[in-house]
Amino acid sequence: MRLVRVALAMPLMHYFDYLIEPSAALDIGSRVVVPFGRQKRIAIVVEFPAQSDVAPQQLKRIISVLDATSVFSDELYALLKWSAGYYQTGLGEVLFQALPVKLRQGETAQSAVDAVWKILPQGKIALAQGELTRAKKQQQALQQLAEAAENGVLQREAEFSRAIYKALLEKKWIAEQHLFAQPEVWQTALQQHNWLNQQDKLRLNKQQALAVSAVCVSHGFQCWLLDGVTGSGKTEVYLHLMEHVLQQGKQVLLLIPEIGLTPQIVRHVENRFKLPIDVLHSNLTDSQRLLAWQRAKSGESAVVIGTRSALFTQFQDLGLIILDEEHDLSYKQQDSGWRHHARDLAVMRAKNNHIPLVLGSATPSLESLANVASGKYRHLVLNQRAMNSAVLNHKLLDLKKQRVDRGLSEQLIALMQQHLSKGNQVMLFLNRRGFAPILLCHECGWIAQCEQCDRPFTYHKKNNILSCHHCDRKTKVPRQCAVCGSTHLVTSGMGTEQLEAVLAEKFPDYGIARIDRDSTARKGALEASLAQITTKQSRILIGTQMLAKGHHFPDVTLVAMVNIDGALFSQDFRSEERLAQLYVQVAGRAGRGSKSGEVVLQTHFPQHPLLQTLLTQGYSAFAQQALQLRQTMGLPPFSAQALFRAKSKSNESAVEYLTALAAFFDDFCRKNAIQGLQLLGPIEALQTKKAGQYQWHLLLQHSSRAVLQHCLAQFSLRRHELNLNRYTRCILDVDPQDFN
Template identity: 40%
Template sequence: MNSSAKPLPHKASLPASATDVSATPRVIVQVAFDVPLDRVFDYLAPRPLPAGVRVLAQFGPRKLVGVVVGQAAASPHQLRPLLAVLDELPPLPDDWLALTRFAARYYHYPLGQTLFTALPTALRNPPRRTLALPPVYALSEAGAAWQPPARAARQLALWARLRQGPLALDDEARALHPQAGKLLREWLAAGWLAQVTPAQAAMTVSPGPALTDEQREVVDGLSWAGFSATLLDGITGSGKTEVYLQWIAQALAAGRQALVLVPEINLTPQLEARFRARFPHTPTVCLHSNLADGARAQAWLAAWEGRARLVIGTRLAVFTPLPELGLIVVDEEHDGSFKQQDGLRYHARDLAVWRAQQAGAPVVLGSATPSLESVAAVQAGRYRHARLTRRASAAALPQIHLLDIRRQLLDEGLSAAAWQALADGLAAGETSLVFINRRGWAPVLACVDCGWLSSCPHCAARLVLHWHDRRLQCHHCGHHEAIPHACPSCGNPDLKPLGQGTQRIEAALRRQFPQARIARIDRDTVSRRDAWAEIDRQVRAGELDILVGTQMLAKGHDFPSLSRVVALNADGGLYSADFRAEERLFALLTQVAGRAGRGALPGQVWVQTQFPDHPLYLALREHDVAGFAQRLLEERASAGYPPAVFQALLRADAPELDTAMAFLREVRQYAACHGDVLSLGPAPASMARLAGRERAQLLLQAERRAPLHAALSALCSGLDDWARPFGSALRWSLDVDPQEL
């Protein structure tokens, strides 16, 4: 970190890390709470408080943590005083508050709930202990000539790390020695160490592979003079990650912080390991849902304080405070997991672009299959376009074979050609991947006599057969039940699974290839983050012959020995009523195919389909990402779909569908007053019943953002009033730029 960065103060605290406010309060402050009300609340404070200070206040019968967002000159109401000022940390930074204000405004979500969505859980509640950053230690002049006894190997490891630069008493130090805290304090008392303000460790970069000419041109082409948005459009295996690393090194060398957003961090262990290997002494934190609340808060605070120079995280990490932000990278920018689907329905990619613009820093959106929104931004001149058209290893893109299965008898879902491809790979000692984006044994259990299908009692969905667990499970609401011994409708004991899932394919492969070493990778088998590291080790050590998995295998994995991919049941994506389904299917199949042939072995991909002449499959076979995107953009413009237009989706759910529909009809009558906004619906949602509630939706659409948001602002001011006659049974939510219809 630059020496100019200011450390967070570590203040003494009251019982709950707070300052007493018993003095006569005189100042009126406006406080935002984590409540579903789009307003702030006035309280009396003992002194002027800057925006961003956390406070404790009585809110009805509850004591809640709030955030001061401003001051008021006067109030017509009798006001309560604050209970405490939680000032063990400084006020939340202005740029962070600006980001949350923008998110609340753009997504039409209460400011208080937006603020508390962006805060770590440990900062959302009254503190049980003082939140303070760990002390940081560095070698003193006397310590430069001293070291622990030679027999104390772990002490020596801790000391060797201190020789590389300042060290905080955090997880890194405790991993080197379980009693790191005790040792560091002893060495401090002996004069071997000095406690310092947090500072950047000596910036060292491990050597990486030589850049190709194309990579070098892309790296040199990034502008560091203020804000810029770049779409890094690179084929699978083209070395996008290496380009990211080069840019991150430049940002770190300039004394700046870097933020890297990834779709799902527990699916990309190679990426995290690669970053840590390249920057071994750069303080790095990872923010994701697997972290405990305390660990997440400490990582968040380290980034805010400026000690963490590199932050890697999933979508919520876009809200991490970074005082010296110099670069944002959004990897796999097309991925749907960057869109939050409940609560504050933000899109992390879009917020990353806004945040980079506010910080005057470059943002890079990387993908082998860019989203149509990003392609349209390039065509409109808002984003710069950087391209990587060749694989970094000089390997060719995999050859894609379309297997026409319309007149073929399938064996456990695989055609004869697919079985032969796997047998050939096994004989050659190569690793193969069987991709089927459906976990479980089979999508549904059926009665061959009366046609009964296993259905969820709470959702408009089928119960998936999980044979190994002897249960039927809903993958939407979580309901599960035992497999019936006979048909619940007619009593027939002959129940059959229909279709295939990963479990069934795995069992079929084990029967066909009993000598093969097979691993199944889906959310049922990979529940621990370190499970990916073990799979990666096994593949690289040549201990696995065939992988069977879902889309979890499509993201960010680089297995040099994997040469063959067989994709099953891909056609399902062509039947969806969602206009984005074709775009998603193409991206998924391109990413899956891109796992093959990344090393010395040529890649071969077999895609089973009943529509081999479909434009999607023809573009996939030719690796024509740009042509496919252009065709979809033209179709979207002609049909009036995003990104040619802008949308918002008002959803409603209730125990009865008529209740939700009636509410939305009321809203539509008002929305019709806005002539620039088209209202479509209301109509039942694509999954009309979920978790026991009936769902409907109203789509609002405009050719420009401004009229749409003006209409949404007007609507939001009255939605609670329109909902009130329907009682507590009705719930509604607004989704701006929806990704699921």
């Protein structure tokens, strides 16, 4: 028998050995079905070892082989294996997460166009012996299959039901087979002139043309940072680069941070290219995602557009990766053991494929700007707004010096009226959904809060519920105070739902569109709202971060940020960078057409250094100041970090667990003469409790990424030696992006 080592879809760093016949067609990356305890599990082959640590008599046999060849291309398998090592995650967990759900469940990796039935020798014998005289339908179906024996198959679309064939199948008289599609070759359309919509193409300005030519004349792998102010025409640069690659018959992957940007970017690409385009995002069914994966792998798709997970799509001949809004936190996986960053893995995938990668942003991350400074990335700058867009006028409104009505200052209301009276649109940004963030008792000050998270419930007036935005727990609105019994319950603070109600009261003659996670939960709701904005049925726009990125609304001439003061004094060292990026992104929604635009920011702290730098010198100046400060303090990107996130129902258990980890690293560094590893913690997370679990952190930091990786790898190898309590769940987050 042949030894086979497999990985299971489990958060484990080790593998399992099984046996199989030497003649079985199998490869590294093939899926197999194995016995695991009392279950049957799907596993992925990772090695063919010469010997096993398990006694031969204890080894079990593989039940069946699902794929004769790997479901991963060589370059993608290499990327996933590297990623498992870098993020210190079990290879099985990584491999399975990179596959569509249907493939994790055992569905065929090939694209079947039809299922057909074939009669087996046992069926012919049964028919000849008259064993079905009492089952006329089954006999007739089997007879038809026998008559079609010269062709070997009978299409499923026969006159008999699925139940008839299933009965014959259970008797092992027939077999079900699949016919697989021959992929359509879209490259033949390139010989015609109608695959490219020339009328949709815009004339490039000098900076855009230089950016396109720089990427097109380069060969092999190169990472380009397309640093373009909002409205500078980055999308048009993307489309020209895609055209160049598609003309060569190669495929393109375009990544976007959020599903909310999908309709607009898909429309741009479909208008330009009359070629097969597939979209991958979380709103698709599992079957739709599998089909898109199959089409890309077979080469049927010319372009794949998708969110973070689309990075792991298989391609027949990938020629370009574009990652838009590269600074966006959505590219970092935050809710699984494999906490990877799609931007960083996109760099590795482009390198493995020897193809260019374009990272686009109006507010590049400090990590990417540091990579430009070190020569790892090439810098492309677009600092001119395309299509003769007017220059924006920035203004700070000091809330301390005027009357404020439910979050809106007198000056802001007056400005809105001015812009609306001219037939323009106005957009208000408030990064807080719901009606109000707090429901409290007016008599005693009691606050309705989630017992699982020790955080206030958010009041949603439309559905009359209290919702925890941390653990998603929902409850009915109480009729009276839980402490003093008073029925005088009031709200404090403002969310997008309340802002919509206030604006409807103050501007009853104008349509209002609210875009947040609540209002767009229903399928098609986002597209409907965007259509109302485009046709100007909605003149006032309210939104959270969903509306701040990528959208092009040429008639929006006033953008206002209603409440951002809380972000100015966060404990997270990345908070100022995120606020600066958010401000520039939101400001970029104004004045994108020929009309002049105005950006207003309401604040109680108009003299704050961050706001002053942004308004007077712009994001680039802020980024350089922030990089200098990070370097002085030894913070990323000038150091590497790893965060152990411990969760437990007991504070003591979480602290005990992380204390043991800290002792291990301290001892390891001392014995191996490793200097410079900083250990911070155990410390409480910024959100100390979530979903009934107390959260504690242990932060590791070192100026050398290689040294930190070495320490983490040694910990993974020796973790089983530590006497860690089993009441604590701990996740390792390499290159953490937040500390909640």
